[in-house]
Structures are given as structure tokens and as C-alpha cells.
Amino acid sequence: MNGIPGAGHRGGRDGGGAGEEVARLREEVRDLRAQVRSRPLIAHAQGILQERYRLPDAESAFALLRRSSQRFNVKLRVLAEAVVRTPRPNDPRELWFPGRVRRKPPVLDAVGVDDPGRANRGAVLGAVLSQTLAITGTDMGNVQIADRAAKGLRMEHHTGLSEHFVEFFAFVGEDGTSCAKAARDVALTTVRDVAADPVFTDAARHTILAAGSRACHSVPLVSESGACLGMVSAHLERPTKDLHPAQEKALVATGHQVGRWLAWHERTVVLDALEHLHAQGRSTDTDAERDTRTDS
Template identity: 60%
Template sequence: MTEPGQTAADDGADHDEQLRLRAEVRDLRARARAHALIAEAQGVLRERYALSDADSAFTLMRLASQRFNVKMRTLAEILLSAPRPRDREAPWFPRRARLAQPALSFPAARRVGPGNRGGVLKAVLTQTLAVVGTDMGNVQLVDRVRGGLRIEAHTGLTADFVDFFGHVGEHGTSCARAARDVAQVTVHDVETDPVFTASAREAILAAGSRACHSVPLTTASGLCVGMVSAHLDHPLGGLTTAQLKALEAVGAQAGQWLAWHERTVVLDALEYLHALGNGSAQP
């Protein structure tokens, strides 16, 4: 509503400014989440390799990240959760088995290059949305440091949704329940399903989602390492047995691939970082 003395153009300018400020706050929150983790990893590296400053530690991480195409945040997360090297001069992971990259048989993954985690996550999301029949969804991975799940890929969802659910804990959402139970979870109607907290329900509805289905990404041992969720703009009666079976296969293949990637590509990156730190490798 236009206030006395205020024009419609003023209202439009105020609205644009509000949108700009909200976008700025979202960006700052996202940067802060990643920066805190990377800063903690830098501190560990400075102490471990007697580095002179944080920039030197950042350089080691950047070189390893670029060489192995691993996100800085992922590198920091695994570095902080991995056991400390037993010997500064010896390999960090001397006896690990090197396994072949698992095959991904679903159609959306056929064009993904070797070791490309971002490409695999997008393919998992694309395939899931195709099976469910929607164009809104997201992929989350287990946060090794904080616990819970964090969004890694998404499509068709609002920026406010991605900001609100950027990291979720172990309760209050359907994806959290699916991760906890390691089972697919269908929310037939977001408005009435008791799984959500009031704030989560409001955020989902504001994004235009009225129903959702979450599929855990599981390793061969049944460990949940991530989640893919499809959102629909209308209540969902249910999925067919064939759909559920297809989604289970996507979740299992994706989970096994992610476990391989962490044990192989990410540890290769950490091993290289370790070698840079102890001087046995050159950039």
C-alpha cells in the first residue's frame, strides 16, 4: 500500500531494495558457513606444517582443490574429520585400497566425466525429477563436521528456499527423517504433514512446493551419505512401485559412487596437500 506522499515508483524502488538486501544477506550467510570451515582447516594446516600464515595454508588447499577438482569446502570438511597423519614425512593414507569408479547406469549419468562429483549430483537430481515427474528438487550431502544435511545442487527452487534449507539438522523436515530412517519418505501434502516444523512448512510452501519425496543416497553397507528430494506444486497421491524401485536404484548407485569419490579422489587430494605441506611434492 502506498503511503501518503509516496508514489507507486517509490513503492517499486523500496521493493527492489528489499529484494537486494535479502539477496545480500543470503549470500553473506552462505559465505560465512563456508569461510568458517575453510578457516578452521587453514589453522590445522598452519600448525601441522609450521606454515607462516593463513595465506600459505590457503594456497595448499587451493592447489589440491584445483588439481583434483574437489571443492575447497569438501576438502576442508574431510581434512577436519580425517585422522591426523601419523608421520609428517610419510604418506597420509599409506594402506588404502584403490577401487575402480562404480558404474552409474541411469540415463542422466551417461555423459558425466570420470570423477566429476558435481556432474554426478546434477545427474542424480535430473534422473530423480524425471522419475517423479517434476522440475523442482535438490540434492544434499551429509555434513561430516556439523552433522545433518547441506544442499549441494538444486533446480526450480527459490533462493529463499535454498537459504533456509542450506543446512538442516536431524529433525523437523522430511529429508531429515529419510536420512535418519535410511528410507524413502513421501510427503503427500506439505500443509498437513506433521513431519515439518512450522518454520520449515512455511518456507516450503512459500517456494511453491505442496508435496515432496526424499530418497537417501546409500553406500553398499547401507550408510546414508546424502539425499535427493523432488518437490511438486500440488499434493501427491503417491508413487508407483516401479517409481520407488527406480528411485531406490538411483539412490544406491549414487551413494556408492559418492563413497568411492571420497575414498579415492578426495583422499588423493589430501595426500597431495600433505606432500605439498611436507615438501615432498612441488606445485
């Protein structure tokens, strides 16, 4: 014994506290980097809203986005992307989407979600990651969502992976990784040995191996129309063989179920948030018109 309290005990109070603080700071850094990556898209949405509703400044447009984001529990980036890619409303109308048909949410029993109509997207993505890891028998994995504005996959959830892995794969383009191939093919993709598979770029391969992964399964989250809306990947410590047919069937079914729910979420919850944003924006625009008439 060296006489230092807690020495040699990984879980000692002081060491544990320091480790927790380091983890917290790393998470803050990742959040800040994510904000920096999202800033151009959010700024684009702010400009659209500022022009559309004659808002006085970008801060007013951001406040409009934030209110609808918080009310409907939709990530700010998700709402901003919807503003950018959704055709503008017919301004004289009170509703952005008149005559919209509302459908019941698809079931999510494959991932253990009992009330899919009340579930938020983060909880569903966490559930599909947990289920995928349980099926494949590992504790390393991540979930990505399709980013149509940037044409790639953006990481949203992860567990058991290194900080460098999370940062390196925060956004994945259309080539150079197994998840990009799975998204392109809209098919479950297994990499039996990361060290030998030609699907990876050298930098991607090095990052995956450094994180302790030697094999992976990438499962697309597929909508009813066949579009890939996201990806869940399980990473294994050792090279692997093909999945058992029962495992493959369970993973594909899970990916389709969650993909259908994500499509419903886009058509329902995200559009509800846009509708609320439109109502708030029209109210602000009307107030501005009234003030202009009063001044003149």
C-alpha cells in the same frame, strides 16, 4: 497499448536483461552466504595445516588447501572437512595413506554418466537431480550432501525453487523436515501433503508452501555400508499419492548407485587430494627446516 517499447512482453530485451542481472546478483549473494557458513570449518582446517606443516601464516595454509582443491576438482569445503575429520598422517612418512587399496568406481548408468571415473561430484549430483525429477514428473527439486562436521544436510544443487526456499534450507539439521527424517531412517520418504504432515516445523512448512510445493519425495543417497551420504528431493505442486512401485524401485536404485559413487569419491578422489596436500605441506616443512639450519 501504452506506447512503452516492450511493455507487456515478459521476455522483452530490457526486462530480460534486468531479470538476468537480478538473478546473477541473487546467485552472488547466495555464494557469499555459503562462504560465510563455510568459513569456520575452513579456518579450522587452516589452523590444523599451519600447525602440522609449520606454515608461517593462515594464508599459506589456505593456499595449500586451494591448490589441492583445484587440482582434484574437489570443493574447498569438502577438502577442509576431510582435513578436520581424517586422522592426521604419520609425519615421518611420505604418504598419508600408505598401502591404500584403489577400487574401480561404481557404475552410474542410472543417471546417464558414462565415465564415472572421470566425472566430478557436481556433475553427478546434477545428474541424480535430473533423473529424480524425470521419474517423479516435476521440475522442482534439490540435492543435499551429508555434513558430518555440522551433523545435518547441506544443499548443493537445486532447480525450480524460490530464493527464500534455497536460503532457508541451505543447511538442515536432524529434525523438522522430511529430508531429515529420510536421512535418519535411511529410507525413501513421501510427504503426500505438506500442509498437513507433522514432520515439518511451522517455519519449514510455511517456506515450502510459499515456494509452491504441496508434496515431496526425499530419496537418500546410500553407501554400500548403509550410510546416508546425501539426499535428493523432488517437490510437486499438488498433494500426491504414494509412488508407483516401479517409480519407487527406480528412485531407490538411483539413490543407492549414486551413494556408492559418493563413497568411492571420498575414498579415492578426496584422499588423493589429501595426499597431494600432505606432499606439498611436507615440502614446505622441509624447506622451513633447511632455512632454519642455514640461519643458525
